[in-house]
Amino acid sequence: MPKDSGIGASPKRREDIRFLTGLGQYTDDISLTGETHAVFARSQVATGIIKSIDTSAAENMPGVLAVFTGDDFVDVGGNPAGWLINSRDGEPMKEPKRPVLAHGKVRHVGDAYAAVIAETAEQARDAAEAIEADIDEQPAVVDMKSALAGGALVHDEIGTNQCFDWGWIEDNRAATDAAIKSAPHVTTLELVNNRLVPNAMEPRASTGVFDPGTGDYTLYTTSQNPHLTRLLICAFVLGIPENKLRVVAPDVGGGFGSKIYHYGEEALVLSAAKKLGRPVRWTASRSESFLTDAHGRDHVTKIEIACEKDGTFLAFRTETMANVGAYLSNFSTATPTFLHGTLMAGNYTVPTLYVNVKAVFTNTAPVDAYRGAGRPEATYSLERAIDKCAQELGMDPLALRRKNFIKPDQFPYAAAAGLEYDTGNYHALVDKLEELADLSGFEARRAATKATGKLRGIGVNTYIEACGIAPSNLVGVLGSRVGLYDAATVRVNATGNISVMVGAHSHGQGHETAFPQVVADMLGIDEGSIDIVHGDTSKIPFGMGTYGSRSLAVCGSAVVRATEKIINKAKKIAAHMMEASEQDVEFSEGQFSIAGTDKSVGFGDVALKAYIPHNFPIEDIEPGLEETAFYDPANFTYPAGAYACEVEVDPDTGKVTIDRFTAVDDFGNVINPMIVTGQVHGGLAQGIGQALLENCTYDENGQILSASFMDYAMPRASDLPLYTVDHSCQTPCTHNPLGVKGCGEAGAIGSPPAVVNAVINALHSGGHTDVTHIDMPVSPARVWAAMNS
């Protein structure tokens, strides 16, 4: 019997009622007395020297209150990179300043060089068009190879377009090179991990408020992590004391990473609000989203797998160029390094590996973490290369993987890429996959497809990810400039209902439903009387926000710790109420009782007592029932999975149709199976979107060619099959109290290689055995070209 409440139950998402009936309160829905509107003037060229900006005409236009340019921000700080990467030679990475508004030079199409504040958005837009900027266009750097080969520079002052040249693990380099040199078989694959535009349904928006009476600022903004945004603005950019800035991220319509980061628009609306003494609001147009949201992926990679003739892996070597765009976004340096290189061992017992990543500045929008962040890039390279290796060896692709899997009894396992996987059972995942994907029925399905003139292919892969980001001690050693713990306060009100203030931000993940399930389970009370409070630095203790599949694993653990403290204190109060010793108090199903007696008090009575402390031992117990916990994980969590995709390829047009997709994931314990399934569905849609459709393209002049939905292909329901999703293979995380691993990114990480593997398999079945790889998106045009080259 499935449970109907608490951990393991699937209550419907309570937040969906307001989202689906138009009752959500997004940043753009918040309207304030006296508000004004900001519009940005943005570069039309990829790069150019700003010779002059004449704002006089704009300043005199109707309704205009102020015009800002880069000159107004030369005395404030820049938007920093959150992670210091050192190059192989020990040199720290290059960190050019990222100003609030471009100063001296614009560096990508969409780079803002001025902003107008006016009474209405239309007036601001009219005035922004009237700004006369004399920008001397310069040759653009777009392609990473040529960016590294010399020539024009994105940032003249650093003298190179290379941000860093990172090696992982440097001590394994010689051993890896030697293993590859002497290996009986080496598979080599060059591939591109295509650049993506996040395209959250809600565009970015920010409203800045300044209260001249108190000197306090408020920022309403589309953020996945309000405290991090506050920290960046206060400590690095504007120098506002943290106690003077409240950051509110209300309902947020999706982020997928793009709303982790602080953007210049946030600093602008705050500065303008201070100057004008009136609220200043801004909402991005969809075009601005395409041009200025941090993009994702964009790697060019060469991977080699060295192995024995029987398929036993001997070494992996990866060389990657990672595009960071024109400026370093906050996590941009961590994504291609510690979220990528450290995952290159996959699920395998390879003895040694080496990863080299060169991060490259180009005249394109900044690139940063996007759902999966580095781990999809790692999984894609490795799992595509393993498929190619299987073909070259004439082995079954699953058999090759099985042969090299870490075995269940080898955990905890120190993988060659430096991480210690606490637990897992990859064989069980693949066994389950074989059953659910009906792999044994594939040949019959292939024959049926063949009769229709099409080609059927199957692709499988496994993946490992490092989630529950992240143990502060470990990431500190690796260069992180922040800690990655999280925090929660459990406030039991006098009447027994509960507010839980959490540092994780929910923007589609369902925290408002899932977190109460945990607390309800622990306290034995109705989850309907528990509410989550999040997204407001003035209401929650602290929090590092939501990304890296961390909310439940890290913040959920803080919730558990705080709830344990509540139980401990409540036991003291109960002991007093029952005139017993605290050691004798037992707590179960919402009742405190004394073993061997009929004495008991309910949780609600204890809560009331805590707030109406008549006849209360105030010298022993403080009144009130509220506890806070910070939780810092001991390790990453390691979700893993095995995916299978079946496609049909139309040989006349090259069109790929996904017929079946099976995702078997090990997320450890599952709090709300329905939400987990939904997260996997969404991740799969994004992974399949990357594999088949999405592609952000710039031309050689740095003009973005896919700057609207007319040319940037989003996945739609009709592109996706009915998924088979399973998360019954559970090896609970060994180091967090819930035994959970995180499920938000898995689908996007695990699915691209399965799709491409399936397409290659289909083409081989049609006799196109010379086609060993097609870069994503595997569009009809690309498949047809590959078949006809």
Add this chain to the structure above:
Amino acid sequence: MYDFSFVKPGTVADAVTALASEDAQALGGGQTLIPTMKQRLASPAKLVSLTGIADMQGVSQSGGVLSIGGATTHAAVSAQAGGFAGLAALAGGIGDPAVRNRGTIGGSLANNDPAACYPSAALATGATIVTNTREIAADDFFQGLFETALDEGEIITAVHMPIPEASNYQKFEQPASRFALVGVFVAKYASGVRVAVTGASEGGVFRWSEAEAALGANFSPDAVSGLSVAPGDMIEDLHGSKAYRAHLVKVMTSRAVAAAG
């Protein structure tokens, strides 16, 4: 969007008068024009909506000709053009329901987007485009990308399409916009076969005369197998090369013939 004024006349004559003022522009379903205005790429001073003109609405059939009012929506054509199944299916495959409930045949033809669906049907049926001043043969109407024979302020009031014995439209969708990457309309008449291709050519919608001749002699999917389209004039963009589009023209033609039966 810049400021503009808006009128919604009830007759063609009133619309023509309203369009005579400076920078006035006709508004059909607004599915092309409004997004262009939102991006500030168009700035008409006045919009003259044609959707309130009763004479420009609806689908009727007489003497083997289907007549469609110039302001008839794609959804209405899809629902009401049962006598011309090939056209009803084309209309039902344009965009999504929101687009089909607003967008009009007159707007689509006047816009003459090189990837739009309707121009292929108009050309393949040898349609007559009726305006407030004259009748224009489809063969003379389409004059290249976004170019037509319409004069300033001229309104498409109706489209007359001779109903073919057999017809079909095959659209290979551009993956992002879902407009036609290549769309082929095949129409078979007693007098011969007409084949019009959209989405593919740098010159806009065109008739593939070799295919028309071959299909005229033998109306079967294989009849075009020996033919090829010169890639030189084809469009090349993010979504397909010239060679790919030229290839698709043939594949889609053959499929349209197969589906037309």
